[in-house]
Amino acid sequence: MIEELIISGRMNPEIDPHLHAWPWYVPTDLFLAALVAGILIFSAFLTLHGRENEFPAAVKRAPILAPFLLGIALLLLFLDLSHKLYFWQLYTNIRWTSPLSWGAWTYLFLTPLAFIWAAIHIKTAFPNWTWPYKWIDTFIESLKGYRIWFAWAILGLSLTLGMYTGILLSAFNARPIWNSAIIGPLFLTSGLTSATAFILLNCPKGSNEKKLFCTVSLISLGVQTFLMIHLVMGYLSSDLAQVKAADLFLGGEFTTLFWILIVALGTLIPAYLHILYLKNIKIPVIVPSILIILGGFFLRYILVEAGQISHW
Amino acid sequence: MRYAMAIDTKKCVGCSDCVVACQTENNVPIGYCRDWVVEATSGTYPDLSMELRSERCNHCTNAPCVRCCPTEASHIVEGGIVLVDPDQCIGCKACIASCPYDARFVHPEGYVDKCTFCIHKVEKGEDPACVEVCPTKCMYFGDTDDPNSDISKLLKKRKWKTLIPEAGTEPNIYYLI
Amino acid sequence: MNRRDFIKIGGLGLGGLAMANPIFDWATGAVLTEADLQQTFNKIPTYCEVCFWKCAGWAHLNEKGDIWKLTGNDNDPHCNGRLCPRGTGGVGMYYDDDRLKTPLIRTGERGSQSFREATWDEAFDYIAEKMQKIAEEYGPECMALFSHGSGGKHFGRMLKAFGSPNITAPSYAQCRGPREVAFFATYGEGIGSPERVDIRDTDCLVLIGSHIGENMHNGQVQEMSDAIDKGATIITVDPRFSTAASKSKYWLPIKPSTDMALLLSWIHVIIKEEWYDKKYVDKYAFGFEELKTHVKDFTPEWAYGITTIKPNVIRKTAKEMANASPSVIVHPGRHVTWYGDDTQRLRAVSILNALLGSWGRRGGFYNPEKYKVAKLKLPKYPKPNKSWRDAFPDQYKLAGLALASGICDATIPTDERDCSFKGWIVNGTNLISTLPNPKNTLEAIQNLDLMVVIDTMPMEITGWADVVLPECTYLERYDNLRVSAHREPTIALRAPAIEQKYNTKSAWWMAKELSNKLNLKDYFPFETEEEELDWQLKQIGSSLKEMNKIGVKKFDRKFDDLYPLENLEEYEFNTNTGKIELYSTAMEDEGYDPLPKYTAHDEPPDGFYRLIYGRAPMHTFSRTANNPNLTDLMDENDVWINPKVAKEWGLKNNQEIWLENQDGVISSFPIKVRVTERIRWDSVYMVHGFGHTNKNLSRAHGKGASDAELITKTKIDPIMGGTGMRVNFVTFHTELPTQGGA
Ligand SMILES: Nc1nc2c(c(=O)[nH]1)N[C@H]1C(S)=C(S)[C@@H](COP(=O)(O)OP(=O)(O)OC[C@H]3O[C@@H](n4cnc5c(=O)[nH]c(N)nc54)[C@H](O)[C@@H]3O)O[C@H]1N2
Ligand SMILES: Nc1nc2c(c(=O)[nH]1)N[C@H]1C(S)=C(S)[C@@H](COP(=O)(O)OP(=O)(O)OC[C@H]3O[C@@H](n4cnc5c(=O)[nH]c(N)nc54)[C@H](O)[C@@H]3O)O[C@H]1N2
Ligand code: SF4
Ligand code: SF4
Ligand code: SF4
């Protein structure tokens, strides 16, 4: 066993004493992208099943904010670049081996579609909405005819985006914490959970939609918990580097954050509140929703931070 | 052709000459470095052993930094040298996160920088600056595809290891032990 | 005095570190063509001044004409084309923007650090006037020159012309003096620099303390590596697991200060087992029987009790040496002023080598040769009436050179001494961190009428000067030819690679201008350094032009005697008996022990640890502590503490602590703890040269702690006046104690 390991003379900023190349922009970007992906998946999926009218909040209201959240996510991605003037190089190549590359292309196609999708539904959400020019109105109305096509495209791209947020990390086996196949599904599920929370915020009081989404949210939280347990078990049953890495959550630097913010506040408490709600006990929906959304953010924050610290 | 480096840990004294030489040769800004020295001691006094070694980008055959680069800024050239083209690099730092050896850093000008195997010298048939300066002559540079090269012979003769083989990167820097 | 007169050293003149821009364009393909351009840039020959190994190399300029990089000269036996990290980082000496930038004259109290900018003329007038006054009142001998580095030759010429023989360097009484005296006593010749050790060809290298690999004297490091390649056995004796120890077949983790016992025991074993080189000893040695009787009782068991080295290890290592004999080197070390009985310890080393037959043999000690370069035609120097020796009647009788510490001590007037020094010229030596006990040095300085410091950096010593003369760095000047003794004789040229930055000048120019003011013009007959060098080179069939092109010129050896005793050739040694004196008649004549004896040294009291110190490969003493390239590699020292001790004290890695020595002196700055198995539990270790107190050193100020400051006690070698410095003990404070301390 090595008693003393000294790396002398290397003090590269953001690399030493441990990697910190990605500040909060990156987990925030990942979180927003997953949230938007979740929202759009629900909206597109329900549209394709022709259940638009049963789920007005999920299909029509929630997606209105999606393009703006996407915009923020893109902005954060941009802000994180250290060689910004060259960002256009992202779009001179398609690199299938690079999640960031296809992530960037997904953003590129999904963002206009998300705007169109929001535009199509804006009048349902805000009945008093008017477009400044008549021709816009006409144009948007004409697009409505292609709703199904848009829904297919959005569903596909949103799934890609949701997966991208997880695979971006799990593609790096350089960082033991990220080196897990569970992170992809976990982030996708967590995106869907956050989306249910977001949709719940848009549901009218006491609506059937609210009840149903509460159930969906609960199931999603369950799957998410299952995946989280698997993630940690996976670390523990793997090689030394991952066992050491898992220590970051089980007694190390991130223990409190992980157990309190993500497990307790982000998962167990909102799940319990959902159950109470389903048992017809009055719970202001904003509480579990915000908790879930924050939990979703911190999940990514912690995994990005801990992942950078963990090393072979 | 497969350029590689072999570093004899039995001779390296950890002096960091390779680090300064790289800094001056390549104008690596003060405060940054493309190579560094690791000192690993094990045992208890007086039963001790120590390994000293100079580290840098491993110019991995299976380079995750190249795979994850969204722009092709990170690329592999003739001889397997992994390079970054500053004019294509957007500074997304994916490659930094993907490198198990922490061999890359963001140059103050914004692009990602790392060891180039001194390609500008190698192309002229010279050794990289760090190899050329090492006072213990413990660093060897050459073509491992050529069975007659000094480095190939050395790797045949001596025991060696690579760093973090578990990461599956297939490094091209060998440590003679 | 108005406000403007308070100008801090170092804060003067134009600033701005102009680092060269990348030479090559990274757009693929352009790499080569741009790089090709580099070849057309200039390279200028130089020899390195970052330490005193004096490697010859090249300064390369970039396309803007700035210094780009430094590389070794392939033809130079000191470096074989490879500079050490300090030499490679020598560019930082030039680019350091904290450099001294213009002459300064003190305006406030000595040491108050208040100076005004002066012209060179003013500065020289001031100095010349004071020097002449000292000469009139006390005699020119009361001026002393302390110098470490090339400039010493030029100021030395001036001082000898002025009438003083008191020229000294810390590289004697604080460094290798005892070794030279000991080997001279035994073989009639010293070791010299570069050391005449044939490491590259040896089969067995024994290092006693010498921490080659951290001690980065280039040629030796290279040759040790060659020896490792060839499978030579290395035996390292060191209380610390040094880099060399980690490369060794045997590491003897000796209790510090007990090396003499080990050496005597090795001698005992080798004689008792009859493992010595009989023919060699019979033919060349004097006093074998006396030695044999002398070491009769120094058994490995005896030594074990003293050194903690197991008897079987002592026997086994003795056998290893004998097996390799005569291709074996018991290395004499270099910085050997440890415990005050250092000359005697080195005598034991020289005796051991004689028994192994390594002197004058391949793989042992070779016979170096130096090229004779024409001397300048100068008027005779005046004969001085007194010298530093007069201050020490009947002491240090075998000192071959002036003692820096001795001159320092003799500057403090006492009842017995009237030969007090009144003026110091200090060139390229930071006496505050170089001489032990800085308080003593400062007391001496306060007694001076004149103190001139020539330096490149605002080091501690410059703060105490009356006049500070800023020298340009070695990359900006000519100096004397490097004429060195090596396996082959060589000369090397240092030429300026770039124009002098700021208002700085070379020592040669300063010495010449000052000599003019002192009416000693004739001692600098040439107008410029170029002319002087060119004249000298032309006398030996070369020229400045040729040397500018090649940098290093090799000559054939005059005699084919690299290993003069290889085949037991006839040989007369330069000793009283003409033999290798195992038993030293010269020592006996002067009243010193003719055979080395073991003496026990003080041990640390409870709660204290012996302070031992050494080198880091990327730094030279205190001179590189502010070098931007080298501080990038290491910007402070730390104190090495054994985990057992750390546990006892509750100390953690990187924790900052203050050290206090046995005399209640507390380090000026805290130092970080390095908890490491690499150090014994009865000692702590730190790298010399840190803990700078001069605020004008923007990178070095307050970084780490100074060992010199904690070395308030010394054991003076009675034979030659070396200052044994490893006799101090320190304890730890986790908070800054109120002065006066425990
Ligand atoms: N990088 C670098 N290299 C240098 C220099 C430099 O400043 N920087 N300076 C040069 C100069 S001028 C000199 S003189 C040399 C000095 O270098 P050396 O001659 O090698 O100096 P030492 O004092 O022998 O070396 C210190 C070693 O002695 C060990 N030691 C301490 N106490 C004892 C003891 O009681 N017994 C034994 N056996 N070992 C002990 C220490 O643990 C440490 O490893 O280095 C030269 N080389
Ligand atoms: N405590 C302690 N004391 C020691 C030692 C130790 O290990 N510990 N080592 C001892 C040994 S072995 C030696 S050899 C001596 C070395 O002692 P010094 O040679 O005095 O060592 P430095 O502290 O490097 O001081 C060198 C000074 O020269 C200046 N200088 C550098 N380059 C130039 C130049 O080109 N021109 C001029 N004019 N000045 C220049 C630097 O700025 C610095 O002020 O110290 C001895 N003293
Ligand atoms: S220059 Fe050579 S000996 Fe020094 S640290 Fe680098 S590899 Fe090791
Ligand atoms: S060492 Fe790191 S930067 Fe270099 S090729 Fe391998 S993964 Fe890429
Ligand atoms: S930082 Fe530059 S080199 Fe690295 S992955 Fe991003 S674009 Fe490629």
Ligand code: SF4
């Ligand atoms: S090969 Fe060149 S770029 Fe790489 S570490 Fe060595 S000197 Fe630096």
Ligand code: SF4
């Ligand atoms: S050993 Fe290093 S510092 Fe000393 S002269 Fe040679 S290159 Fe310069």
Ligand SMILES: [Mo]
């Ligand atoms: Mo020295």
